Amino acid sequence: MTSWELEALFGSLSRLPDVEADNLQAHDATDRLLLETAGGLVGPETEIVVIGDRYGALTLGALVGLGVEHVRVNQDLSTGRRALQRNAATAGLEGRYIEHELGRELLEGASLILLQLPKSLAELEEIADAVARFAPPHAVLLGGGRVKHMSVGMNAVLEKYFSTLQPQLARQKSRVLVAKNPQPVAGPAPFPMVQSLPELGLTVQAHGAVFSGARLDIGTRYLLTFLDRMPPSQKTVDLGCGTGILAAMYARRNPMARVIATDQSAAAVASARGTAAANGLGEQITVLHDDAMSTLDAGSADLILLNPPFHVGTSVHAGAALKMFEAAARVLAPGGELWTVYNSHLQYRAALERLIGPTVEEGRNPKFTVTRSRKGWASSKTTV
Ligand SMILES: C[S@@+](CC[C@H](N)C(=O)[O-])C[C@H]1O[C@@H](n2cnc3c(N)ncnc32)[C@H](O)[C@@H]1O
Structure with a gap:
């Protein structure tokens, strides 16, 4: 050549x-x-x-x-x-x-x-x-x-x-x-790792490329403390599901809910499938390999849970989270909610208000903010 x-x-x-x-x-x-x-x-x-x-x-x-x-x-x-x-x-x-x-x-x-x-x-x-x-x-x-x-x-x-x-x-x-x-290898493959998380009573599977491995991310841990305030939705999406911890915990708490766990990474998808199966939630959770829910219909979800990708620095990386918010705006039905956790210094609230709708801060700890954005309410002028 x-x-x-x-x-x-x-x-x-x-x-x-x-x-x-x-x-x-x-x-x-x-x-x-x-x-x-x-x-x-x-x-x-x-x-x-x-x-x-x-x-x-x-x-x-x-x-x-x-x-x-x-x-x-x-x-x-x-x-x-x-x-x-x-x-x-x-x-x-x-x-x-x-x-x-x-x-x-x-x-x-x-x-x-x-x-x-x-x-x-x-x-x-x-x-x-x-x-x-x-x-x-x-x-x-x-x-x-x-x-x-x-x-x-x-x-x-x-x-x-x-x-x-x-x-x-x-x-x-x-x-x-x-x-x-x-070198010839013998014995079981090192991945997926299977780990039990006693604080959640959950078994997690993690392939090598998945975010946070088999550990519980601290942002995710904080978002999970709001599970009992989230609405009991029939059609829930865990967007950017990683190992599928959010999907599994929501599904377990809401046995009537159908949950779609979706991620752009094949390693995450395989991990989330493994996590769902390991916890007996394989029927309730469907796992999709997709970029920002591109294959889901507009208005098809009542609730989206999101711990967006966090990267320091360039505007392009901030774009990865904004792309998820835009996708949530498309896929949420009127009145549907996006629950998001993010590092407080990122100040995503203005973007959430603009792209989705009225956004309230449900909680804040020394590091993270959790917000609830509702689609279809009259748009608010408030920005932070
Ligand atoms: C911060 S991690 C959160 C993972 C998991 N939800 C958790 O709480 O542990 C963000 C996830 O979003 C996924 N992601 C990033 N951009 C995406 C996109 N455009 N579409 C789908 N997933 C995406 C990443 O692969 C990663 O698994």
Whole structure:
């Protein structure tokens, strides 16, 4: 592949339906470096697996540039899966990749695995374990990342599962770790973790990539103290459900309620399904892999529970929470309520008033605020 072809492909990529902005691209230097490193290792028989592709740069780059007919792909985020579909259609490469969840079907027979290194070590461990467990002994894993996001902890995780680890020289602030000779693994997989939370009387399942692992987040803990003030709704959504603790606790308290737990992360979805089943709530809770409830009908929920993604800093990250509020405004029926917990300094109340409707502060502790926003009341002028 010429660099011109790669640049043309990268130039055609879009992040949609993820947030777009002038300073955000659908590819990065790590994609380039991974493809270049892979170029020296591929032959006609190479079976390529791509894990953690953001928007399709790696998958489509491998199809265009590495001379392979098909690629197997695993992506955690539903937005990433949809972006890959769109970008593959634009590039005329639909049907040339197959999506799998992390597991045997993805990895059996794989000889070269291209990985955008994940943020959390737990997620990396789940991936490394799956590769060692299901890929053949000759499989080589190339894990790439931005140097500023890489840590020696990543090397330690990979060294636990591969007997050879060769960190490559950094280029354009990215680096590739080459992991070879996966070690045979015996015994049960380390994920999902299963943990009982005695303070809630709940068993929680957590895959590596899920928010807060199997622990109870302190914001979620605070929101749960308001359970008895929440209305007994028939149609409730746990938006951004993570391991599904909010869905499970609400369902248990309201046995007549049907609860949809939904998250953009496949790891969260699998975890929430596991949590629901482990607590005998599998009939009451339906779990959906979706971006901001995009597949739910407008006006179809009476109650939405939300602990939105919290990120320090950039406006784009604040956009992740605002996107959830906008989605709640669409999916709530008139009179329906959104209950939200957030770090008090974020001052989301004005946005909640504007996007959903009258918003009251139900409680505040030294760190968090819990609000209730009702859709369909006359709009209030009050802002905070
Ligand atoms: C702060 S965590 C809360 C998790 C869980 N509700 C809890 O209380 O432990 C936020 C969750 O929102 C999910 N999320 C972020 N953006 C999303 C989106 N656009 N659509 C669906 N889920 C999203 C994340 O994957 C994450 O699991």
